[in-house]
Amino acid sequence: MEETKLSMYQLYKEMLNDYLQHKSEHVLYSAQQLSKEMLEKDMSPEEMVSLHISVFKEMVEDLPEEVVDSFELLLEVMIGYGLAHREFMSLRDRQRQLDSELNVAAKMQESLLPHEEINLKTLDFGVISVPAGKMSGDYYHYIQDENGNMGVAVADVIGKGVPAAMCMSMIKYAMDSLPEQRLQPAALLESLNRVVERNIADDMFITMVYGSYDPKKHNFYYASAGHEPGFFYNADTDTFKELKTKGLVLGITPKVHYEEFSLSLEPGDFVVLLSDGVTEGRTEGEFIEREDITKLIRKYKHLPAQDIVNQVFRELEKMQDFHLRDDFTLLILRRNV
Known part of the structure; x- marks a missing residue:
């Protein structure tokens, strides 16, 4: 798990550094792909924000106090968002299960009707x-x-x-x-x-x-x-x-x-x-x-x-x-x- 986080950290650091220097559309596309990987690895929104903050602090020395404070506020916001997001995902999975069960029941209903x-x-x-x-x-x-x-x-x-x-x-x-x-x-x-x-x-x-x-x-x-x-x-x-x-x-x-x-x-x-x-x-x-x-x-x-x-x-x-x-x-x- 630690190796995965370290690999993600290095990858994101390189990506952010590349974008800040070149503003490349290619980097933005890579970022979209990275977000999919993060979802597959079940990274929460607050973990993604925390990753950005850690990388940015390492890359930019002597950040203004207002920027640091804004990062802390954003992280707190994302913690609450992350809890709500996980609850939503759980409800979505449950809804999909219920839909699947209803589809089975609907097919059963159809099989009960006469067709002769x-x-x-x-x-x-x-x-x-x-x-x-x-x-x-x-x-x-x-x-x-x-x-x-x-x-x-x-x-x-x-x-x-x-x-x-x-x-x-x-x-x-x-x-x-x-x-x-x-x-x-x-x-x-x-x-x-x-x-x-x-x-x-x-x-x-x-x-x-x-x-x-x-x-x-x-x-x-x-x-x-x-x-x-x-x-x-x-x-x-x-x-x-x-x-x-x-x-x-x-x-x-x-x-x-x-x-x-x-x-x-x-x-x-x-x-x-x-x-x-x-x-x-x-x-x-x-x-x-x-x-x-x-x-x-x-x-x-x-x-x-x-x-x-x-x-x-x-x-x-x-x-x-x-x-x-x-x-x-x-x-x-x-x-x-």
Whole structure:
């Protein structure tokens, strides 16, 4: 260590002497390179200033008292700066570690979402989910069984970050383990509620709407656990109706009964499920109204379902100056024939 300091001392002395005599740009460039070496050797700012003072005192005899005093003041200032700088570097390293952990969690979230294509001639399906930050509190799910029946869900974890990702993992695998209840939304939510209540912290809750579509009867059955109401579009009357349901959020108490509702879908009818990030967006300080959402959906209803959700998202994102204040999830299930 002493050899390193001595070598640095000699190098800096030669550099300073060269610059004072020639004012060379080359020396300034070398000084920049030397500063990088100092950082690599973990030299603190006060050590760098102390090095300069020692070298300068040796090179210039009989320094004015004011110059010596100014060096002492500068050194004291740099001691405080150095402590703050080291704390900053420590926080920066910790932030990088946290960012790395969040990236892993975000990838885990992405892996939990379904990516399979829906192969039903009678059904047009589209979904988009965009997090407001690196990680999302929203979760969506869809699955098609061997008989063509389709289950869909949109959930919102009241909580963010890694705990939310872990909750989503629990939800996914719990639903996967209940295949016999996929056509019974109320029963599925009741089973999920018992799982959630046993396995998440008291300050975390989950809202969810779950629905199942029967392609033979063209009926859509659904139930909600305190989730944002969706919409039903009637193609014959060109009107939207809210899917108002009652139900306690998941995880409050183990014994909850959920009411199940049903809709009959005619060709062109569709169901809209969403998260509150869609309806609680703001533009110019005011909330976007639910009526604004249905107007946008009607504007693009002639498009395939996936294009509808994409276009609605783009318009709402633009209305909010491309700054989402909450996670955004929008799902449309439409009967074709």
